[in-house]
Amino acid sequence: MENQDRAMRYARQIARMIQVDTVRRPGADKENFDRLHAVMAELFPRVFEGCRRWEFESSLLFCWPGKTRRALVLMSHQDVVEAPGAWKYPPFSGTIAEGKLWGRGALDVKGNLHDIFQAVEELMEAGYTPEWDVYIAASHEEETGGNTLIVDFLREQGIVPEMLVDEGSSIQPCPVPGFDGHAAMVSVAEKGYIDVKCVARGPGGHASIPGKGTPLPRLGAFMCEVENTDLFPVRLSSASAEMYRRMAALSADEGERAYLTAIAEERPGWQESLGERQKEMLGTTIAFTMAGGSQAANVIPQEAYVICNIRVAPGETVAGAVAALQAVADRHQVELEVLRSNEPSPVTDPRREAFVRVERAIQAAWPGTEVLPFLLSGGTDTKHFVSLCPNCLRFTAYRISADQQVRCHAIDENIDLDTIPNGVDFFKNLIQGL
Template identity: 40%
Template sequence: MGENKNGVLNQREMLYGERLGKMIRCETISSSFNQDLSKFYKFHEILEELFPNIHKTCEKHEFNGSLLFKWSGKGNGKPILFMSHQDVVEANGQWVHDPFGGEIVDGALWGRGTVDTKGSLFCFLQAVEELIEKGYVPECDVYLASSCTEEIGGEGAPLTVKWLQEQGVQLRFLMDEGGMIKEEPMKGVKGRFAMVGCLEKGYGDIRFTARGNGGHASVPQKQTPLTRLAAFMMDIEKHNPFTAKMNPTVAEMFRRMAPYTQGTLGTVMKYEKQLEPLLERLLPKINPLGAAMISTTLNFTMAKGADGLNVVPQEAYVTGNMRFIHHQGPKESLALVSKIAKKYEIETEPILIHEPCPVVDYKGKPFRLVEHVMKKMFPGVIVAPYAMTGGTDAKFYTPVCRNSIRFAPLEINEQQYQSIHGVNENININALPKAVDFYKQIVRHMEGWKE
């Protein structure tokens, strides 16, 4: 591609942008109802066109539209796995550019999935494609996974994990979506930070049901199913039943951010250990995101009452979405909520429960490897562990992996961060080459790794 460094970078940017653009132009919206796999098979054809070396060299497995490639290594060490999902959410609202146009405008590639998560999928596939082209053989087996059901919590990742279990695979570590490289990751924190997800909370969907006599709306009633549900929800909102407790991941995040944070927040971060009891009390009141990092949360999401506008329902329910922190898991958190619900004669029914995932030790080898490569590839970027408040496919991999690192080495700005599941999703194409090189370095650093 030429000797001029800037010229090479610019050529790579455009080449990668155009290649990722082909992936963006293939619409892969997943749906809980009537999942259409044909769009994903079309996407697979594009991947085969873009990454011929991977398809010729790697062992390929497909699970109802979800993909797994095995790139065999020359050694006997534990394998590693890179993963990013191929499905995307709907692209509603008014977009500046066609959400499935894959246009490159003003140095940015626009479209649904550029950030979440076809961008990172492209980068690790491109990294492996180029390594194979150069004749490189990895020290250990390298797996490349891409679910087509991440956005709907479907069977893609579980089926992949089931296959890995059947093969007796235990991963050294994996890397999935999660944190990225971002300037001012929290308000008042100045600097470029690589936010490496080390902690993923548990997950729960809960139905709360109230029953009563029902009747015609023209006859006034008290303590109806709906009014009891309303009182219950207000009680939860006013009197948070969950305990906030600082965890090592968030404490270390604060410690690393402290030198770059001015004012009171910086002082609190700097003296986090001494101020921990105060912080545990105040953080939930002043910062919702901070609260979510150190406690279980419950948000009410759906409701159903009568089928008619003039009917008092005999039965009504609301659903709640819970995210369980490690120190107060599903059993204890549900017991607290159920106790409050009983005051209002409301039944508590878990629909779906996932336990909190194993926490990645920021002092451990996998995290330190990511930190080492980041410092080498991205000078000036501060690496910090953080607690994820959302969920990823990595939660399904617990049976085969105890070190699930949730991080994609892509640099994004605030608008791009806000565009995830929103409008005008885009990524700067100059972020792609370094991300590709990051994954190459991770693979190469398996040489000489000792368990």
């Protein structure tokens, strides 16, 4: 009953945060972020009154001083993505129904942000003083690429956090066949990011006399070759190897255990044994996402383009990925322009104390949960901190279903009420376990 009461109380608090629309709209959203800050100040008065606080545009940074100058950063963002479509419950209503909290930001990531603040609020109320300085960082534009305002400030102040925990993967149905349970997927690295504009040019002309080799067919041939070629080799990082080792230990099936061990040890033929989903998780990927040509149905364009998004696996580089794509582009007379890029993050060793501390905090909050190191395909604000902090981990402190996972950034985003208290306990455990 106590856990149910906590779950409902926390859900109502998160609902109030969801009810403030914080979709990033440059030049027209400061009032909304100010409203969210006012709601948070009401929900977490001890944090807002008892911690040092800085505001960078609408990004927030708090410091709860500890007994030493060692520092932990807990991070989740305030902004959310747009919420189009027909939702079961209005996306900014924060509806509590069917044992769930519904709304944009419930999972990504106002729920996690709430749990960080609530954990600190409760520890402060209990009179606890942390061993380390605890920083809470909350960007206001993670969904649009983030900013470096907070990390620049920390660097200027000479503050080098020993450990950072940001949003990431979560507790999900365990991916090991034959293992009936959940696993906490703790991201130890995230892939790099590249947007590339691929342009084909020609003389253009009237569609009634098309000729051959015009821009759009060349782009089509280029995309088909990229789609049907293994442009990027799949390599195994030390963290991914550890993930497969742990998965093998969990498997009750002897054949599956041998298969996972062979991957972990990179035995001959391991790459060929991977399924497409595994290759996508471990390796560099490319997806074509946008296109453009002429503005009329009877005009051959002088210029046509497609835009592709590349996610660069740790161990690879932006330059290497672009060079591999360029080799194909040259065969089709396609020019490449890099619009935006960042390198893949360093890999935090899952054998290090930082990972062990997160693992302990998870298992104390969710007893019996297995913990697997994981490579995050998406991007987070952590990318701005990896040059400052040596141990960066990414974990959203909720247990979610496969259905809830795909509703992130989609219609009917929701979380179960009964997982929310565990999320608060996770952050309390982590702070107290330093």
